[in-house]
Amino acid sequence: MEVKVEGGEEFANKSYEKICQDTFRDVGVRSSLDYAYMYCNPKEYVFIIAVKIGRVPSPVKIGDVTLRAGKDELKITEERHAPRLLAMLWDKYGERVQQRARLVVGLELEEEEVERLKDLIVYDPREDLVLRILDGIDRILPEGARVRTSIPSTAANIITIIASENPIGVEWEKKAEKMIGEVKGHV
Amino acid sequence: MYKIMMFTGGVYRFNELKELVEDIGGFVLQEMVMQTETMMHLAFPEEEERKIRAKATDLGGKLKELPLAGAEVMVVVPSLGKHHAVYPMCDIAEFLRRTGAITNMMGLARGVGKRIAQMTTQEKAIIEECDAAVFVFGDFKECIEEKAVKLCEMMEVPYMIVGGPPDLDLEHYVGGVGRKTDRMKRKAEIDKLEEMTTEFEQVLDDKRKEIEEDPLAASPLFIKEMIEMVLPPKAGEELPIVIHLDGLRVKIEEEDEERIKDIEIGERKLSEICEIKKSLYEGYLLKILTEAETGSVF
Numbered sequence: 001m002e003v004k005v006e007g008g009e010e011f012a013n014k015s016y017e018k019i020c021q022d023t024f025r026d027v028g029v030r031s032s033l034d035y036a037y038m039y040c041n042p043k044e045y046v047f048i049i050a051v052k053i054g055r056v057p058s059p060v061k062i063g064d065v066t067l068r069a070g071k072d073e074l075k076i077t078e079e080r081h082a083p084r085l086l087a088m089l090w091d092k093y094g095e096r097v098q099q100r101a102r103l104v105v106g107l108e109l110e111e112e113e114v115e116r117l118k119d120l121i122v123y124d125p126r127e128d129l130v131l132r133i134l135d136g137i138d139r140i141l142p143e144g145a146r147v148r149t150s151i152p153s154t155a156a157n158i159i160t161i162i163a164s165e166n167p168i169g170v171e172w173e174k175k176a177e178k179m180i181g182e183v184k185g186h187v
Numbered sequence: 188m189y190k191i192m193m194f195t196g197g198v199y200r201f202n203e204l205k206e207l208v209e210d211i212g213g214f215v216l217q218e219m220v221m222q223t224e225t226m227m228h229l230a231f232p233e234e235e236e237r238k239i240r241a242k243a244t245d246l247g248g249k250l251k252e253l254p255l256a257g258a259e260v261m262v263v264v265p266s267l268g269k270h271h272a273v274y275p276m277c278d279i280a281e282f283l284r285r286t287g288a289i290t291n292m293m294g295l296a297r298g299v300g301k302r303i304a305q306m307t308t309q310e311k312a313i314i315e316e317c318d319a320a321v322f323v324f325g326d327f328k329e330c331i332e333e334k335a336v337k338l339c340e341m342m343e344v345p346y347m348i349v350g351g352p353p354d355l356d357l358e359h360y361v362g363g364v365g366r367k368t369d370r371m372k373r374k375a376e377i378d379k380l381e382e383m384t385t386e387f388e389q390v391l392d393d394k395r396k397e398i399e400e401d402p403l404a405a406s407p408l409f410i411k412e413m414i415e416m417v418l419p420p421k422a423g424e425e426l427p428i429v430i431h432l433d434g435l436r437v438k439i440e441e442e443d444e445e446r447i448k449d450i451e452i453g454e455r456k457l458s459e460i461c462e463i464k465k466s467l468y469e470g471y472l473l474k475i476l477t478e479a480e481t482g483s484v485f
Contacts, residue, residue, distance in 0.1 A: 142270065
Protein backbone atom coordinates (compact mmCIF):
# COMPACT_ATOMS: atom_id res chain seq x y z
CA MET A 1 0.00 0.00 0.00
CA GLU A 2 1.25 3.41 -0.90
CA VAL A 3 0.46 6.35 1.37
CA LYS A 4 0.58 10.04 0.59
CA VAL A 5 -0.11 12.67 3.23
CA GLU A 6 -0.08 16.38 2.47
CA GLY A 7 -1.25 19.67 3.88
CA GLY A 8 0.38 19.59 7.31
CA GLU A 9 3.94 20.38 8.28
CA GLU A 10 6.73 17.98 7.42
CA PHE A 11 6.76 16.28 10.83
CA ALA A 12 2.97 15.84 10.90
CA ASN A 13 2.88 14.44 7.36
CA LYS A 14 5.57 11.89 8.11
CA SER A 15 3.92 10.92 11.36
CA TYR A 16 0.53 10.46 9.67
CA GLU A 17 2.10 8.35 6.93
CA LYS A 18 3.29 5.96 9.61
CA ILE A 19 -0.06 6.09 11.41
CA CYS A 20 -1.86 5.17 8.16
CA GLN A 21 0.48 2.27 7.45
CA ASP A 22 0.34 0.89 11.00
CA THR A 23 -3.39 1.34 11.52
CA PHE A 24 -4.40 -0.33 8.26
CA ARG A 25 -2.03 -3.16 9.15
CA ASP A 26 -3.63 -3.47 12.59
CA VAL A 27 -7.12 -3.82 11.16
CA GLY A 28 -5.81 -6.32 8.63
CA VAL A 29 -6.58 -4.52 5.37
CA ARG A 30 -3.18 -3.21 4.32
CA SER A 31 -2.70 -5.86 1.66
CA SER A 32 -6.17 -5.17 0.24
CA LEU A 33 -5.52 -1.46 -0.28
CA ASP A 34 -3.66 0.06 -3.20
CA TYR A 35 -3.37 3.67 -2.24
CA ALA A 36 -4.26 5.92 0.69
CA TYR A 37 -4.27 9.66 0.17
CA MET A 38 -4.73 11.96 3.14
CA TYR A 39 -5.05 15.71 3.30
CA CYS A 40 -4.62 17.52 6.63
CA ASN A 41 -5.52 21.12 7.23
CA PRO A 42 -5.03 21.74 10.95
CA LYS A 43 -5.64 25.48 10.54
CA GLU A 44 -9.24 24.99 9.38
CA TYR A 45 -9.34 21.64 11.15
CA VAL A 46 -10.39 19.63 8.11
CA PHE A 47 -9.04 16.18 7.31
CA ILE A 48 -9.81 14.22 4.16
CA ILE A 49 -8.81 10.65 3.52
CA ALA A 50 -9.39 8.67 0.32
CA VAL A 51 -8.45 5.01 -0.01
CA LYS A 52 -8.46 2.83 -3.09
CA ILE A 53 -9.30 -0.81 -2.58
CA GLY A 54 -7.09 -3.14 -4.57
CA ARG A 55 -7.03 -6.90 -4.86
CA VAL A 56 -8.77 -8.63 -2.01
CA PRO A 57 -7.67 -12.16 -1.06
CA SER A 58 -10.00 -14.87 -2.36
CA PRO A 59 -12.48 -16.58 0.00
CA VAL A 60 -11.08 -19.21 2.35
CA LYS A 61 -12.61 -22.68 1.77
CA ILE A 62 -12.69 -25.54 4.24
CA GLY A 63 -10.29 -27.45 2.00
CA ASP A 64 -7.74 -24.62 2.34
CA VAL A 65 -7.57 -24.70 6.13
CA THR A 66 -7.99 -28.40 6.90
CA LEU A 67 -6.26 -31.70 6.10
CA ARG A 68 -8.00 -35.03 5.86
CA ALA A 69 -6.72 -37.24 8.68
CA GLY A 70 -8.05 -40.74 8.21
CA LYS A 71 -11.53 -41.61 6.99
CA ASP A 72 -13.60 -39.65 9.46
CA GLU A 73 -11.37 -36.86 10.71
CA LEU A 74 -10.32 -33.38 9.63
CA LYS A 75 -7.30 -31.61 11.07
CA ILE A 76 -7.51 -27.83 11.18
CA THR A 77 -4.26 -26.30 9.92
CA GLU A 78 -5.05 -22.64 10.60
CA GLU A 79 -6.33 -22.18 14.10
CA ARG A 80 -7.68 -18.67 13.57
CA HIS A 81 -10.40 -20.10 11.34
CA ALA A 82 -11.32 -22.86 13.82
CA PRO A 83 -14.25 -21.19 15.67
CA ARG A 84 -15.94 -20.04 12.46
CA LEU A 85 -15.39 -23.43 10.80
CA LEU A 86 -16.78 -25.42 13.73
CA ALA A 87 -19.80 -23.15 14.09
CA MET A 88 -20.51 -23.57 10.39
CA LEU A 89 -20.24 -27.37 10.48
CA TRP A 90 -22.40 -27.66 13.59
CA ASP A 91 -24.96 -25.46 11.96
CA LYS A 92 -25.06 -27.64 8.88
CA TYR A 93 -24.56 -31.17 10.24
CA GLY A 94 -25.44 -30.88 13.96
CA GLU A 95 -24.30 -33.76 16.13
CA ARG A 96 -22.74 -35.62 13.21
CA VAL A 97 -19.72 -33.33 13.67
CA GLN A 98 -17.71 -33.39 16.90
CA GLN A 99 -14.65 -31.55 18.10
CA ARG A 100 -12.38 -34.39 19.25
CA ALA A 101 -9.39 -32.27 20.17
CA ARG A 102 -8.51 -28.61 19.88
CA LEU A 103 -7.78 -28.90 16.18
CA VAL A 104 -9.35 -32.23 15.31
CA VAL A 105 -12.87 -32.47 13.93
CA GLY A 106 -14.62 -35.84 13.85
CA LEU A 107 -17.12 -36.45 11.03
CA GLU A 108 -19.88 -39.00 10.71
CA LEU A 109 -20.61 -38.18 7.09
CA GLU A 110 -20.90 -39.98 3.77
CA GLU A 111 -17.86 -39.81 1.50
CA GLU A 112 -19.52 -37.52 -1.05
CA GLU A 113 -20.70 -35.21 1.74
CA VAL A 114 -17.09 -34.83 2.90
CA GLU A 115 -15.98 -34.05 -0.65
CA ARG A 116 -18.71 -31.42 -1.02
CA LEU A 117 -17.84 -29.95 2.37
CA LYS A 118 -14.33 -29.04 1.20
CA ASP A 119 -15.74 -26.36 -1.11
CA LEU A 120 -17.74 -24.59 1.57
CA ILE A 121 -16.54 -21.03 2.28
CA VAL A 122 -15.30 -20.44 5.83
CA TYR A 123 -14.46 -16.80 5.53
CA ASP A 124 -14.80 -14.26 2.77
CA PRO A 125 -12.51 -11.23 3.32
CA ARG A 126 -14.84 -9.12 1.15
CA GLU A 127 -17.63 -9.62 3.66
CA ASP A 128 -16.38 -7.11 6.26
CA LEU A 129 -13.72 -5.33 4.23
CA VAL A 130 -15.46 -1.96 4.11
CA LEU A 131 -16.26 -2.16 7.80
CA ARG A 132 -12.63 -2.81 8.64
CA ILE A 133 -11.43 -0.03 6.38
CA LEU A 134 -13.88 2.39 8.01
CA ASP A 135 -12.66 1.28 11.43
CA GLY A 136 -9.09 1.98 10.32
CA ILE A 137 -10.04 5.41 8.97
CA ASP A 138 -11.79 6.21 12.25
CA ARG A 139 -8.61 5.38 14.14
CA ILE A 140 -6.49 7.53 11.82
CA LEU A 141 -8.58 10.69 11.68
CA PRO A 142 -8.07 12.99 14.69
CA GLU A 143 -10.57 12.32 17.45
CA GLY A 144 -11.77 15.91 17.60
CA ALA A 145 -12.94 15.84 13.97
CA ARG A 146 -16.35 14.40 14.75
CA VAL A 147 -18.37 15.97 11.96
CA ARG A 148 -17.99 13.52 9.11
CA THR A 149 -19.28 13.00 5.64
CA SER A 150 -18.48 10.55 2.89
CA ILE A 151 -18.21 11.29 -0.82
CA PRO A 152 -19.71 8.63 -3.05
CA SER A 153 -17.51 7.86 -6.01
CA THR A 154 -18.57 6.41 -9.34
CA ALA A 155 -15.84 3.82 -9.04
CA ALA A 156 -16.99 1.48 -6.30
CA ASN A 157 -13.51 0.85 -5.00
CA ILE A 158 -12.74 4.25 -3.48
CA ILE A 159 -13.78 5.27 0.04
CA THR A 160 -13.54 8.96 0.90
CA ILE A 161 -14.26 10.56 4.26
CA ILE A 162 -14.14 14.24 5.18
CA ALA A 163 -13.81 15.00 8.89
CA SER A 164 -13.87 18.27 10.77
CA GLU A 165 -15.04 19.80 14.03
CA ASN A 166 -16.95 22.49 12.12
CA PRO A 167 -19.71 22.22 9.51
CA ILE A 168 -18.21 20.89 6.29
CA GLY A 169 -18.47 23.39 3.44
CA VAL A 170 -18.81 22.82 -0.30
CA GLU A 171 -15.16 23.75 -0.89
CA TRP A 172 -14.04 20.71 1.05
CA GLU A 173 -16.36 18.45 -0.88
CA LYS A 174 -14.82 19.84 -4.06
CA LYS A 175 -11.34 19.22 -2.65
CA ALA A 176 -12.34 15.64 -1.82
CA GLU A 177 -13.63 15.12 -5.36
CA LYS A 178 -10.32 16.36 -6.71
CA MET A 179 -8.55 13.90 -4.47
CA ILE A 180 -10.78 11.07 -5.71
CA GLY A 181 -9.68 12.00 -9.24
CA GLU A 182 -6.04 11.65 -8.23
CA VAL A 183 -6.63 8.38 -6.40
CA LYS A 184 -8.51 7.01 -9.42
CA GLY A 185 -5.62 7.87 -11.70
CA HIS A 186 -3.01 6.32 -9.42
CA VAL A 187 -1.45 3.18 -10.78
CA MET B 188 17.44 19.10 52.40
CA TYR B 189 16.95 15.42 51.81
CA LYS B 190 18.44 13.57 48.89
CA ILE B 191 16.46 10.66 47.46
CA MET B 192 18.25 7.75 45.80
CA MET B 193 17.41 4.25 44.70
CA PHE B 194 19.40 1.28 45.94
CA THR B 195 19.35 -1.99 44.04
CA GLY B 196 21.27 -5.04 45.13
CA GLY B 197 21.12 -8.39 46.85
CA VAL B 198 19.27 -9.14 50.07
CA TYR B 199 22.47 -10.12 51.89
CA ARG B 200 23.11 -7.61 54.73
CA PHE B 201 20.85 -5.05 53.18
CA ASN B 202 19.34 -4.46 56.62
CA GLU B 203 22.63 -2.79 57.54
CA LEU B 204 21.95 -0.13 54.93
CA LYS B 205 18.44 0.39 56.28
CA GLU B 206 19.82 0.80 59.79
CA LEU B 207 22.46 3.23 58.59
CA VAL B 208 19.82 5.34 56.84
CA GLU B 209 17.74 5.45 60.00
CA ASP B 210 20.80 6.26 62.15
CA ILE B 211 21.71 9.30 60.09
CA GLY B 212 18.14 10.59 60.20
CA GLY B 213 16.94 9.36 56.84
CA PHE B 214 13.93 7.36 55.71
CA VAL B 215 13.16 4.33 53.62
CA LEU B 216 10.40 5.49 51.29
CA GLN B 217 9.75 2.32 49.34
CA GLU B 218 11.08 -1.15 49.75
CA MET B 219 10.63 -4.10 47.49
CA VAL B 220 12.21 -7.50 47.93
CA MET B 221 12.01 -9.74 44.89
CA GLN B 222 13.46 -13.14 45.86
CA THR B 223 17.18 -12.36 46.00
CA GLU B 224 16.95 -8.78 44.73
CA THR B 225 16.04 -5.68 46.64
CA MET B 226 15.03 -2.23 45.58
CA MET B 227 14.76 0.62 48.03
CA HIS B 228 14.07 4.31 47.71
CA LEU B 229 16.10 6.05 50.37
CA ALA B 230 15.91 9.61 51.59
CA PHE B 231 18.77 10.96 53.67
CA PRO B 232 20.38 14.32 54.51
CA GLU B 233 22.45 15.52 51.56
CA GLU B 234 25.65 15.83 53.56
CA GLU B 235 25.60 12.11 54.43
CA GLU B 236 25.72 10.91 50.84
CA ARG B 237 29.32 9.67 51.15
CA LYS B 238 28.44 7.34 54.01
CA ILE B 239 25.56 5.85 52.07
CA ARG B 240 27.64 5.44 48.92
CA ALA B 241 30.39 3.71 50.90
CA LYS B 242 27.88 1.32 52.45
CA ALA B 243 26.25 0.55 49.10
CA THR B 244 29.66 -0.25 47.57
CA ASP B 245 30.44 -2.41 50.58
CA LEU B 246 27.22 -4.39 49.99
CA GLY B 247 27.89 -4.69 46.27
CA GLY B 248 24.74 -2.80 45.33
CA LYS B 249 24.07 0.14 43.07
CA LEU B 250 22.82 3.61 43.86
CA LYS B 251 20.94 5.68 41.35
CA GLU B 252 19.91 9.28 41.64
CA LEU B 253 16.20 9.98 41.41
CA PRO B 254 15.86 13.59 40.35
CA LEU B 255 12.06 13.52 40.24
CA ALA B 256 11.58 11.66 43.52
CA GLY B 257 9.18 13.11 46.02
CA ALA B 258 6.83 14.43 43.37
CA GLU B 259 3.46 13.20 42.19
CA VAL B 260 2.91 13.94 38.53
CA MET B 261 -0.23 13.86 36.42
CA VAL B 262 0.17 12.79 32.81
CA VAL B 263 -2.73 14.37 30.92
CA VAL B 264 -3.92 13.38 27.45
CA PRO B 265 -6.87 14.81 25.49
CA SER B 266 -8.78 11.52 25.72
CA LEU B 267 -8.30 7.89 26.60
CA GLY B 268 -9.20 6.78 23.07
CA LYS B 269 -6.94 4.80 20.76
CA HIS B 270 -5.62 8.05 19.33
CA HIS B 271 -3.85 9.14 22.50
CA ALA B 272 -3.55 6.07 24.67
CA VAL B 273 -1.60 3.90 25.23
CA TYR B 274 1.27 5.27 23.19
CA PRO B 275 3.04 7.55 23.86
CA MET B 276 1.46 8.38 27.23
CA CYS B 277 2.61 5.17 28.90
CA ASP B 278 6.18 5.55 27.67
CA ILE B 279 6.28 9.07 29.04
CA ALA B 280 4.85 8.00 32.40
CA GLU B 281 7.27 5.08 32.54
CA PHE B 282 10.28 7.32 32.05
CA LEU B 283 9.06 9.72 34.71
CA ARG B 284 8.68 6.77 37.10
CA ARG B 285 12.18 5.55 36.32
CA THR B 286 13.51 8.85 37.61
CA GLY B 287 11.53 8.58 40.81
CA ALA B 288 8.22 10.33 40.20
CA ILE B 289 4.89 8.83 41.19
CA THR B 290 2.66 9.14 38.16
CA ASN B 291 -1.06 9.24 37.56
CA MET B 292 -2.70 9.28 34.17
CA MET B 293 -5.75 11.18 33.12
CA GLY B 294 -7.76 11.46 29.93
CA LEU B 295 -9.88 14.58 29.67
CA ALA B 296 -13.59 14.27 29.01
CA ARG B 297 -13.64 16.91 26.28
CA GLY B 298 -10.00 17.55 25.54
CA VAL B 299 -9.98 16.51 21.90
CA GLY B 300 -10.05 18.79 18.86
CA LYS B 301 -8.91 22.37 18.47
CA ARG B 302 -11.86 24.74 18.81
CA ILE B 303 -13.90 22.32 20.93
CA ALA B 304 -11.12 21.39 23.40
CA GLN B 305 -11.94 22.24 26.99
CA MET B 306 -11.27 21.24 30.56
CA THR B 307 -13.76 21.11 33.40
CA THR B 308 -13.05 22.82 36.71
CA GLN B 309 -13.09 19.44 38.41
CA GLU B 310 -10.45 18.10 36.04
CA LYS B 311 -8.37 21.20 36.68
CA ALA B 312 -8.70 20.71 40.44
CA ILE B 313 -7.66 17.06 40.18
CA ILE B 314 -4.57 17.95 38.14
CA GLU B 315 -3.67 20.67 40.60
CA GLU B 316 -3.67 18.18 43.44
CA CYS B 317 -0.42 16.87 41.99
CA ASP B 318 2.92 18.64 42.06
CA ALA B 319 3.18 19.04 38.32
CA ALA B 320 1.51 18.01 35.10
CA VAL B 321 2.70 16.71 31.76
CA PHE B 322 0.38 17.40 28.83
CA VAL B 323 0.77 15.00 25.92
CA PHE B 324 -0.54 16.40 22.65
CA GLY B 325 -0.46 15.37 18.99
CA ASP B 326 1.23 16.31 15.75
CA PHE B 327 -0.24 19.62 14.68
CA LYS B 328 1.38 22.92 15.60
CA GLU B 329 -1.87 24.91 15.39
CA CYS B 330 -3.69 22.53 17.74
CA ILE B 331 -0.94 22.52 20.33
CA GLU B 332 -0.69 26.30 20.32
CA GLU B 333 -4.42 26.63 20.86
CA LYS B 334 -4.55 23.91 23.51
CA ALA B 335 -1.60 25.40 25.38
CA VAL B 336 -3.66 28.56 25.88
CA LYS B 337 -6.98 26.81 26.58
CA LEU B 338 -5.87 23.93 28.77
CA CYS B 339 -2.38 24.53 30.12
CA GLU B 340 -1.93 28.22 30.81
CA MET B 341 -4.65 28.35 33.46
CA MET B 342 -2.86 25.68 35.51
CA GLU B 343 -1.61 26.78 38.89
CA VAL B 344 0.95 23.99 39.07
CA PRO B 345 4.09 23.79 36.92
CA TYR B 346 3.58 21.91 33.69
CA MET B 347 5.38 20.62 30.63
CA ILE B 348 3.98 20.05 27.15
CA VAL B 349 5.05 17.11 25.01
CA GLY B 350 4.06 17.22 21.36
CA GLY B 351 4.98 16.51 17.77
CA PRO B 352 6.42 19.58 16.00
CA PRO B 353 10.12 19.81 16.86
CA ASP B 354 10.23 23.58 17.37
CA LEU B 355 7.45 25.47 19.06
CA ASP B 356 7.78 28.68 20.97
CA LEU B 357 6.14 27.48 24.17
CA GLU B 358 7.45 27.34 27.69
CA HIS B 359 8.73 23.92 28.79
CA TYR B 360 7.91 22.28 25.49
CA VAL B 361 9.49 19.06 24.25
CA GLY B 362 8.85 18.25 20.60
CA GLY B 363 9.49 15.26 18.39
CA VAL B 364 7.07 12.85 20.04
CA GLY B 365 3.53 13.37 18.72
CA ARG B 366 1.10 10.56 17.92
CA LYS B 367 2.54 7.07 18.11
CA THR B 368 1.26 3.70 17.04
CA ASP B 369 3.85 1.61 18.84
CA ARG B 370 6.18 1.68 21.82
CA MET B 371 9.02 4.19 21.89
CA LYS B 372 11.83 1.66 21.94
CA ARG B 373 14.29 2.88 19.32
CA LYS B 374 17.49 4.64 20.34
CA ALA B 375 16.40 8.07 19.07
CA GLU B 376 13.05 7.74 20.84
CA ILE B 377 14.62 6.74 24.13
CA ASP B 378 16.98 9.71 23.85
CA LYS B 379 13.93 11.90 23.32
CA LEU B 380 12.28 10.51 26.46
CA GLU B 381 15.44 11.18 28.42
CA GLU B 382 15.54 14.73 27.09
CA MET B 383 11.97 15.06 28.29
CA THR B 384 12.78 13.94 31.84
CA THR B 385 15.71 16.38 31.98
CA GLU B 386 13.39 19.21 30.94
CA PHE B 387 10.89 18.08 33.55
CA GLU B 388 13.57 18.19 36.26
CA GLN B 389 13.91 21.90 35.52
CA VAL B 390 10.18 22.38 35.82
CA LEU B 391 10.24 20.77 39.25
CA ASP B 392 13.44 22.52 40.32
CA ASP B 393 11.68 25.88 40.01
CA LYS B 394 9.00 24.69 42.41
CA ARG B 395 11.58 23.17 44.77
CA LYS B 396 13.47 26.48 44.93
CA GLU B 397 10.25 28.30 45.72
CA ILE B 398 9.62 25.94 48.64
CA GLU B 399 13.21 26.25 49.89
CA GLU B 400 12.92 30.02 50.04
CA ASP B 401 9.97 29.73 52.39
CA PRO B 402 10.57 26.41 54.17
CA LEU B 403 7.80 24.09 55.32
CA ALA B 404 7.00 23.53 59.00
CA ALA B 405 8.12 19.91 58.67
CA SER B 406 9.39 17.73 55.89
CA PRO B 407 6.76 15.55 54.15
CA LEU B 408 9.14 12.61 54.69
CA PHE B 409 9.09 13.16 58.44
CA ILE B 410 5.31 13.49 58.51
CA LYS B 411 4.99 10.27 56.50
CA GLU B 412 7.08 8.47 59.12
CA MET B 413 4.95 9.83 61.96
CA ILE B 414 1.69 8.85 60.22
CA GLU B 415 2.98 5.35 59.62
CA MET B 416 3.71 4.98 63.34
CA VAL B 417 0.04 5.58 64.10
CA LEU B 418 -1.50 3.97 61.02
CA PRO B 419 0.88 1.26 59.82
CA PRO B 420 0.44 0.32 56.16
CA LYS B 421 -1.74 -2.74 55.63
CA ALA B 422 -0.22 -5.81 54.03
CA GLY B 423 -0.26 -5.65 50.26
CA GLU B 424 -1.28 -2.02 50.18
CA GLU B 425 0.62 -0.14 47.54
CA LEU B 426 1.86 3.36 48.29
CA PRO B 427 -0.66 4.25 50.99
CA ILE B 428 1.16 7.54 51.46
CA VAL B 429 2.39 9.48 48.45
CA ILE B 430 4.87 12.26 49.03
CA HIS B 431 4.42 15.61 47.36
CA LEU B 432 6.95 18.42 47.30
CA ASP B 433 4.86 20.44 49.76
CA GLY B 434 2.60 17.86 51.33
CA LEU B 435 1.27 14.34 51.14
CA ARG B 436 -1.55 12.27 49.76
CA VAL B 437 -2.70 9.85 52.45
CA LYS B 438 -4.97 7.02 51.39
CA ILE B 439 -7.01 6.31 54.53
CA GLU B 440 -10.57 5.43 55.43
CA GLU B 441 -12.95 8.18 56.47
CA GLU B 442 -13.05 7.01 60.09
CA ASP B 443 -9.29 7.50 60.39
CA GLU B 444 -9.49 11.17 59.49
CA GLU B 445 -9.76 12.30 63.13
CA ARG B 446 -6.86 10.06 64.17
CA ILE B 447 -4.67 11.64 61.51
CA LYS B 448 -5.47 15.15 62.73
CA ASP B 449 -4.24 14.36 66.24
CA ILE B 450 -0.87 12.93 65.26
CA GLU B 451 1.92 14.76 67.04
CA ILE B 452 4.61 16.32 64.91
CA GLY B 453 7.18 17.64 67.38
CA GLU B 454 5.20 19.81 69.77
CA ARG B 455 2.34 20.43 67.37
CA LYS B 456 -0.59 18.45 66.08
CA LEU B 457 -0.78 17.56 62.44
CA SER B 458 -3.98 19.58 61.97
CA GLU B 459 -2.12 22.69 63.20
CA ILE B 460 0.64 22.52 60.63
CA CYS B 461 -1.32 21.11 57.69
CA GLU B 462 -4.36 21.94 55.68
CA ILE B 463 -6.26 18.66 55.44
CA LYS B 464 -8.87 18.15 52.74
CA LYS B 465 -10.45 15.24 50.98
CA SER B 466 -9.00 14.62 47.59
CA LEU B 467 -11.29 14.67 44.57
CA TYR B 468 -9.32 11.73 43.28
CA GLU B 469 -8.04 9.49 46.04
CA GLY B 470 -7.50 9.71 49.80
CA TYR B 471 -6.80 12.90 51.73
CA LEU B 472 -4.51 15.74 50.79
CA LEU B 473 -2.24 17.26 53.39
CA LYS B 474 -0.75 20.59 52.44
CA ILE B 475 2.00 21.52 54.86
CA LEU B 476 2.00 25.14 55.92
CA THR B 477 5.22 27.12 55.93
CA GLU B 478 7.28 27.56 59.07
CA ALA B 479 6.66 31.29 58.85
CA GLU B 480 2.93 30.65 59.33
CA THR B 481 3.06 28.00 62.03
CA GLY B 482 6.28 28.74 63.93
CA SER B 483 8.76 26.03 64.83
CA VAL B 484 7.35 22.59 65.57
CA PHE B 485 10.13 21.77 68.03
